[in-house]
Amino acid sequence: MNVEQKIIFSEQTLALVRKIVSHYPDGKQKSALLPVLHIAQAEFGGWLSVPVMDYVASLLNLLPVEVYEVVTFYSMFNTKPVGNCIIEICRTGPCWLCGADEIISHLENKLKIKAGETTPDGRFTLKLVECLADCGNAPVIQVGWDYYGNMSKAKMDEMIENFEKNHVVSHKNPYVL
Amino acid sequence: MEKKILLANIETPDFGRFDTFRKLGGYVAVEKAMKTMTSGNVVDEVKKSGLRGRGGAGFPTGMKWSFIDKSTNNPRYLLCNADESEPGTFKDHYLILKNPHLLIEGIILSSYALGANTSYIFFRGEWFYLMKILEQAIEEAYTNGFLGKNILGTNYSLDLYCHPSGGAYICGEETALIEALEGKRGNPRSKPPFPAVKGLYGNPTVINNVETIASIPWIINHGGDEYAKIGIGKSTGTKLISACGHINKPGVYEIEMGLPVKEFIYSDEYLGGIKNGKKLKAVIAGGSSVPILPADLILKTSKGEPRLLSYESLSDGGFETGTMLGSGGFIVMDETTCIVHSLLNYTRFYHHESCGQCSPCREGTVWMEKILHRIEYGEGKMNDINLLADIAKHIEGNTICPLGEAAAWPVRSTILHFREEFEEHVKNKKCNI
Numbered sequence: 001m002n003v004e005q006k007i008i009f010s011e012q013t014l015a016l017v018r019k020i021v022s023h024y025p026d027g028k029q030k031s032a033l034l035p036v037l038h039i040a041q042a043e044f045g046g047w048l049s050v051p052v053m054d055y056v057a058s059l060l061n062l063l064p065v066e067v068y069e070v071v072t073f074y075s076m077f078n079t080k081p082v083g084n085c086i087i088e089i090c091r092t093g094p095c096w097l098c099g100a101d102e103i104i105s106h107l108e109n110k111l112k113i114k115a116g117e118t119t120p121d122g123r124f125t126l127k128l129v130e131c132l133a134d135c136g137n138a139p140v141i142q143v144g145w146d147y148y149g150n151m152s153k154a155k156m157d158e159m160i161e162n163f164e165k166n167h168v169v170s171h172k173n174p175y176v177l
Numbered sequence: 178m179e180k181k182i183l184l185a186n187i188e189t190p191d192f193g194r195f196d197t198f199r200k201l202g203g204y205v206a207v208e209k210a211m212k213t214m215t216s217g218n219v220v221d222e223v224k225k226s227g228l229r230g231r232g233g234a235g236f237p238t239g240m241k242w243s244f245i246d247k248s249t250n251n252p253r254y255l256l257c258n259a260d261e262s263e264p265g266t267f268k269d270h271y272l273i274l275k276n277p278h279l280l281i282e283g284i285i286l287s288s289y290a291l292g293a294n295t296s297y298i299f300f301r302g303e304w305f306y307l308m309k310i311l312e313q314a315i316e317e318a319y320t321n322g323f324l325g326k327n328i329l330g331t332n333y334s335l336d337l338y339c340h341p342s343g344g345a346y347i348c349g350e351e352t353a354l355i356e357a358l359e360g361k362r363g364n365p366r367s368k369p370p371f372p373a374v375k376g377l378y379g380n381p382t383v384i385n386n387v388e389t390i391a392s393i394p395w396i397i398n399h400g401g402d403e404y405a406k407i408g409i410g411k412s413t414g415t416k417l418i419s420a421c422g423h424i425n426k427p428g429v430y431e432i433e434m435g436l437p438v439k440e441f442i443y444s445d446e447y448l449g450g451i452k453n454g455k456k457l458k459a460v461i462a463g464g465s466s467v468p469i470l471p472a473d474l475i476l477k478t479s480k481g482e483p484r485l486l487s488y489e490s491l492s493d494g495g496f497e498t499g500t501m502l503g504s505g506g507f508i509v510m511d512e513t514t515c516i517v518h519s520l521l522n523y524t525r526f527y528h529h530e531s532c533g534q535c536s537p538c539r540e541g542t543v544w545m546e547k548i549l550h551r552i553e554y555g556e557g558k559m560n561d562i563n564l565l566a567d568i569a570k571h572i573e574g575n576t577i578c579p580l581g582e583a584a585a586w587p588v589r590s591t592i593l594h595f596r597e598e599f600e601e602h603v604k605n606k607k608c609n610i
Contacts, residue, residue, distance in 0.1 A: 023340075
């Protein structure tokens with residue numbers, strides 16, 4: 001699911017990183033950490049391995065531990081390998097009221113994995129997330145940077161089929177959407 | 178009651194683009210402020226307006242601005258809090274999607290009032306698709322001379338950038354937001370010093386919610402006194418209410434403060450009543466951390482007066498029989514909802530989102546979740562109910578930031594209003610709902 005890949009950004013991505021760093025005062029390049037982590041996660045297989053985190057640390061002139069402690073704090077960063085397509089399902093109150101549990105168990109049965117796991121073929125990962133701030137369309141899921149609302153089992157089946165057919169990869173550099 | 182300040186014109190095609198927004202009166206407030214008002218004048222108008230923070234705390238915005246430390250030449254910052262994460266709240270999401278230029282216009286005015294030359298929009302990391310919309314609007318504002326150096330030929334300059342979070346509820350708290358923006362874990366800071374004195378990079382900083390900032394252009398265009406005429410009492414202006422749950426018409430509504438809750442829930446103009454003709458059981462009126470109220474108390478106060486959508490009316494009765502306007506996240510539950518299960522869900526949420534810095538919150542949220550779990554799944558004991566309330570009491574007031582209260586209030590208020598439902602779970606050794 002994660003082919004050997006040299007851990008280095010392209011020239012284009014490095015230019016983007018320099019541009020982001022320029023948004024903060026001189027010497028405050030640590031502020032670019034969250035944006036750069038989002039980019040790194042997208043470019044290196046949807047998760048942040050130790051070598052990737054070390055690379056980000058070297059780019060921003062930080063100690064590796066300054067990156068590790070941040071990565072493990074924020075729920076959007078994955079610290080284990082993931083599938084090509086991560087399906088994030090909101091499970092908080094309003095979505096729960098509108099049937100999120102049904103969507104979760106339907107997907108678990110369909111993909112034959114538990115929430116938090118990845119299918120053996122490396123195609124899908126199910127991830128439970130907290131309120132996505134789109135409760136008017138509950139139940140809500142997120143795939144990549146797209147929101148999908150008013151989910152039903154039938155709608156979910158259709159989406160999975162499309163994702164499979166089109167080999168959808170959910171991790172994309174959010175700065176070049 | 179139709180009064181649109183934040184959502185006016187949003188159905189106009191291309192309203193998110195500069196030219197259309199401008200044609201319909203956009204950025205006129207910036208021209209007015211830059212050409213005819215000092216920064217002090219802008220602060221005065223906002224003070225007169227009575228505008229209160231729309232993120233949840235309801236603190237008077239003009240007063241917050243007046244705290245900013247102007248005693249040194251250190252740079253000052255305005256941070257726009259777009260880290261909307263309070264369950265049930267999705268108004269800022271909608272506002273940015275539909276009206277990005279209004280937010281930018283508000284940021285320019287607020288930064289001008291504070292003497293800030295740099296501003297960041299701190300948005301939740303899940304919202305990169307909204308960042309695209311914002312960045313396009315920001316670029317248009319630069320191109321048209323409303324951002325950048327010497328705005329409209331004055332000596333005032335402002336740069337505006339978007340900054341993503343990484344998925345953490347706590348970063349909506351002001352000082353956790355600053356930590357995140359500095360590239361650290363989102364652990365709230367001890368106060369004082371307050372951000373107005375020592376905020377981003379140790380410099381004077383004001384943090385305002387998206388909706389608060391988006392209310393500023395109207396106030397500058399029409400004057401604080403005119404704004405104060407809208408609404409009721411100390412709840413001036415309009416408020417975005419994001420409604421969800423068991424209702425016919427979920428969505429974001431801009432209401433004039435003072436609208437009766439009953440009208441809001443049952444009128445076809447608003448939520449259109451409870452879904453599938455069911456009965457209303459309870460409402461969480463201001464985002465998941467405010468006290469829950471049963472149907473009778475959300476519709477009427479304990480004195481029998483109609484409950485209104487305003488800061489004062491919703492809090493009438495205090496903790497015993499009232500709640501709070503909070504963020505305006507209005508979660509409606511019908512008669513089929515298990516209140517214990519609902520509370521278990523929110524308590525799990527607060528456990529997950531506790532930053533772990535203060536032990537009462539870090540440990541208390543775990544215990545509350547565990548106890549609620551055993552009550553819901555038939556293994557609870559009668560004295561668990563008081564134990565739960567007791568733990569909640571010991572979290573409140575003993576933490577650096579209000580996440581402690583946010584986790585404790587739902588527990589205490591749910592037990593207060595629905596104790597018999599907890600008892601039934603214990604007696605029956607299962608959930609019968």
